[in-house]
Amino acid sequence: MSGLGRELWFLWRDRAAKVWLLIGCAAAGLAVVFGLTEIAAQRDMIERLKAADEIERAVTTEGHREDWGSAAYYTFHLTYDPPEEFAFAALGLRDASPWKHRVRMLALEGQIHESDAANPDFALTGRFDFAFVAAMIAPLILIMLLHDLRSRERASGRYNLLSATSADVRMLWFSRAAWRVGALTFVLLVPLWIAGFMSGAGASKLFAASLALLAHLLFWWTVIAFVNSRTWTSTVNLTALIGLWLAFAVVAPAAIKASVDAAIGVPEGGDIMLTQREAVNDAWDLPQEATMTPFVERHPDLEPYAEVEGTFEWKWYYAFQQVGDQVAEPLSVAYREGRARRDALAGRLAWLSPPAKLERALQRMAGTDALAALQYEDEVRAFHADLRAFYYPPMFKGEAVTDAALAERPNFEIPAKGR
Amino acid sequence: MSWGSSRVSTIATAEWRLWMRSKSAIAALLAVVLIIAATSVLTAVRFTEERQERAHQQEVAEETFLSQPARHPHRMVHYGHYVFRTPPPLAIIDPGVDSVTGQSIFLEGHRQNTAMFADTRASANVGGFQTLSPASVYKVLIPLLLIALGHGVFVREREARTLAPLLAQGVSGVTLYAGKVLALTALSAALLTPMLIMSLIGVASGEAASVSLAVVAAYGAYLLVWSALIVLMSAALRTRGVVLGCLVFVWLSWSLITPRLAVASASAAEPSPGKLETDYQLKADLRKLGDGHNAADPAFNALKANLLAEYDVDSVEELPINFRGAVAQASEADLTEVMNEYAERRMALEIRQSHHANGFGWLSPTLAVSAASRHLAGVDLETHHRFLREAEAVRFDFVQGLNKSHVEELSYADDIHRNQSAEASRRARISPENWSVLNEFRFQPATADERFGAAKAPISMLTVWLTTLIAVGVFASRRLKP
Known part of the structure; x- marks a missing residue:
């Protein structure tokens, strides 16, 4: 029997190892099933929302055609961020950050922070997805598989015999461990690849995710090999390794999060709303020029039509909605940039915690991380700007609402994603 | 009996002496104590600040509203108001849903807004457990310490072949079992001291002593479940490796796997359509009620006819009251009824989901103690719902108060x-005196009785776990073999 075959035979005969590999496989299998189900449910919901939105928009448009101001006031537009094919593997922030949103022509800052979040008890616990299994559970299983490789032989008195009879002792321990690392990687990746092909995630993404997982497991193998190289007993090994797992997978991420949040401040979200609300409401009592002047600075093409007659005109109303956004803009930009900077710093510090790094990497590939959430927010902002660009000219020029003009109204479209 | 109990404590003391002699045990203990201290201090500082900050923001919001100049009353309806959910004193132990739900709501006419700006959305994302609180340290970390120190209590004696002489000397298996459990219990009690201090800080900041101590007791019971299980496994299984393997497996499934499986199961069993989707249905229902901004909407013809008849006049211009105000008032009332119906349905669904998920506490005491802790500390889903309901009451009152001024003053x-x-x-x-329709809002935690009521189910789960494990432990130790 060859050396490799013998080691495979050992692995097969080790009941505890088989149980742990089975747990790994079951966890990965369940995780991808849950992930696929969740993604399918999100896709279904987007389809239902699109259908409901079409009906709703037809009704409101029909009911408010007297002028462009009313049409804009009553019509909501659906925006959404469909999950990517690979999103099943890492559901990421989609529980906490909105991926569906309705906006209308009013001040955007008053609308964009609305969130349609799921049950908070769920967000508190977190999802059982592949990223969680790969980042948190897989290292523990690897620890259970490898922690007593040498110490077990030592305890049973075979260590010296093995060392003496084996041609290359280092090679012996290496191949014994390698078989286990390989087996764990295999049982984790098979469900991932099956689910990946079912969902149509590209092979390149699956390959990258597999490499990331492999790198993560190699890190843990190194840690375990280091601890195993001490001549401790199995118990001490295991205690030390679980301590290290706690340090890398639990304590380090918590410390990173706390220090990033402390190091980079973001404006209180409530302040953005408050600023915008004060600006919009004050505008009612201000001379109309106070609104129209800053407005035409952004829309010089509308200047010839910016004269407001009487005490109320829709164009003035929408102008102060926009000026409300303009006043809140510095805060809003700081809020956005603060979040982006936090994410960037968290990404750099996550090198201190390989599990966090892996989870972030998988979320990046899945398009479910903070950057993706910011990108969706930008898409909503761009769409809102399109709405303004569509409504302003006919509204300012006092044109009539016609079917032909309404047919040109922008619809939210998902931009091609360069993730 | 005193003879027996002195033996029990002798056995426990022997166990302690062993731990104190082991360098790795001391190191692990120190590390855990350090983590407890750090998370306790950080969480306490953060939530003490949050409490003050939000209470302050609430006052500022009220002052701002009251200091608005003379305006059309309907403008104030849209100017709106903010309410803030102040965290309860025990959030310093268990922040619960505070960080995943928005802390403030913007209240305005005709709409029920969601709570905005949850911490999780703006803060750094590092996956996994994210933040550590004293609650999560006691739930997840301390059991690992108990496993590391306690798994050997019987196996060690077996390995050293000291179990047979002990039993031969007439020390009963039950006495041995009690002594070992006592050793781990004493360790748990010592580790609970920081939490006890935190709960006393909670009492000092106005929390009822009964719930504060009950939180500590719940974690005490939870650690006792672990102690009983560890001693049982150590007595029942042959080798150290198997004991450790099994305990790590139990820990993994209780604290990492089951809670998330519970979430998956609950969201499959009670799928939630989400607010956006029900909003479409809501909008369709609301359209039937008419637009309260448009007094000419045919939906208000009946109201108009009634008012004209009541005041015996022929046109709305002749009415002694402001018809537009009356329309706003009536439509807000109708609208709110429909919105509340939807909101109640949503909240009932969320409660069903959470009950479903918490039912998995029968499979994982970790889940049971987290539910008990959230209920007792007043940071559960129900508290958030109560905040939403109270906010809605404030909203409806001030909007209708303004609409009343609209009817009578203009x-x-x-x-x-x-x-x-x-x-x-x-x-x-109308003059700013009319703005005093706004009620003062100070979000208060639920009463101690209500919280005990909510925590009944998870507490009974913990009790059943504890009694079962101890019963099995006593039974197994009676037939303890060397």
């Missing part, structure tokens, strides 16, 4: 001509 003629000139617009305003 004449219909001034109202419909408000857009004719700057002067007409000034006439269509």
Whole structure:
């Protein structure tokens, strides 16, 4: 029997190892099933929302055609961020950050922070997805598989015999461990690849995710090999390794999060709303020029039509909605940039915690991380700007609402994603 | 009996002496104590600040509303108001849903807004457990320490072949079992001291002593479940490796796997359509009620006919009250009824989901103690729902108060001509005294009784776990073999 075959035979005969590999496989299998189900449910919901939105928009448009101001006031537009094919593997922030949103022509800052979040008890616990299994559970299983490789032989008195009879002792321990690392990687990746092909995630993404997982497991193998190289007993090994797992997978991420949040401040979200609300409401009592002047600075093409007659005109109303956004803009930009900077710093510090790094990497590939959430927010902002660009000219020029003009109204479209 | 109990404590003391002699045990203990201290201090500082900050923001919001100049009453309806959910004192132990739900709501006419700006959305994302609180340290970390120190209590004696002489000397298996459990219990009790201090800080900041101590007791019971399980496994299984493997497996499934499986199961069993989707249905229902901004909407014909009949006049202009105000008032009431119906349905669904998920506490005491802790500390889903309901009450009261002023303080003629000139617009305003319809809002935690009521189910789960494990432990130790 060859050396490799013998080691495979050992692995097969080790009941505890088989149980742990089975747990790994079951966890990965369940995780991808849950992930696929969740993604399918999100896709279904987007389809239902699109259908409901079409009906709703037809009704409101029909009911408010007297002028462009009313049409804009009553019509909501659906925006959404469909999950990517690979999103099943890492559901990421989609529980906490909105991926569906309705906006209308009013001040955007008053609308964009609305969130349609799921049950908070769920967000508190977190999802059982592949990223969680790969980042948190897989290292523990690897620890259970490898922690007593040498110490077990030592305890049973075979260590010296093995060392003496084996041609290359280092090679012996290496191949014994390698078989286990390989087996764990295999049982984790098979469900991932099956689910990946079912969902149509590209092979390149699956390959990258597999490499990331492999790198993560190699890190843990190194840690375990280091601890195993001490001549401790199995118990001490295991205690030390679980301590290290706690340090890398639990304590380090918590410390990173706390220090990033402390190091980079973001404006209180409530302040953005408050600023915008004060600006919009004050505008009612201000001379109309106070609104129209800053407005035409952004829309010089509308200047010839910016004269407001009487005490109320829709164009003035929408102008102060926009000026409300303009006043809140510095805060809003700081809020956005603060979040982006936090994410960037968290990404750099996550090198201190390989599990966090892996989870972030998988979320990046899945398009479910903070950057993706910011990108969706930008898409909503761009769409809102399109709405303004569509409504302003006919509204300012006092044109009539016609079917032909309404047919040109922008619809939210998902931009091609360069993730 | 005193003879037996002194033996029990001798056995426990022997166990302690062993731990104190082991360098790795001391190191692990120190590390855990350090983590407890750090998370306790950080969480306490953060939530003490949050409490003050939000209470302050609430006061500022009220002052701002009251200090608004003379305006058309409906403008104030849209100017709106903010309410803040102040965290309860025990959030310093268990922040619960505070960080995943928005802490403030913008209240305005005709709409029920969601709570905005949850911490999780703006803070750094590092996956996994994210933040550590004293609650999560006691739930997840301390059991690992108990496993590391306690798994050997019987196996060690077996390995050293000291179990047979002990039993031969007439020390009963049950006494041995009690002694070992006592050793781990004493360790747990010592580790609970920081939490006890935190709960006393909670009492000092106004929390009821009963719930504060009950939180500590719940974690005490949870650690006792672990102690009983560890000693049982150590007694029942042959080798150290198997004991450790099994305990790590139990820990993995209780604290990492089951809670998330519970979430998956609950969201499959009770799928939630989400607010956006029900909003479409809501909008369709609301359209039937008419637009409260448009007094000419045919939906208000009945109201108009009633008012004309009541005051015995022929046109709305002759009414002694402002018809536009009356329409706003009536439509807000109808609208709110429909919105509340939807909101209640949503909340009932969330509660069903959470009950479903918490039912998995029968499979994982970790889940049971987290539910008990959230309920007792007043940071559970129900508290958030109560916040939403109380916020809605504030919203409805001030909006209807303003609408009442609209009906009584502003004449219909001034109202419909408000857009004719700057002067007409000034006439269509009412004085700021009318803004005092706003009620003061201070979000208070639920009473101790309510919280005990909510925590009944998870507490009984913990009790059943504890009694079962101890019963099995006593049974197994009676037939303890060397």
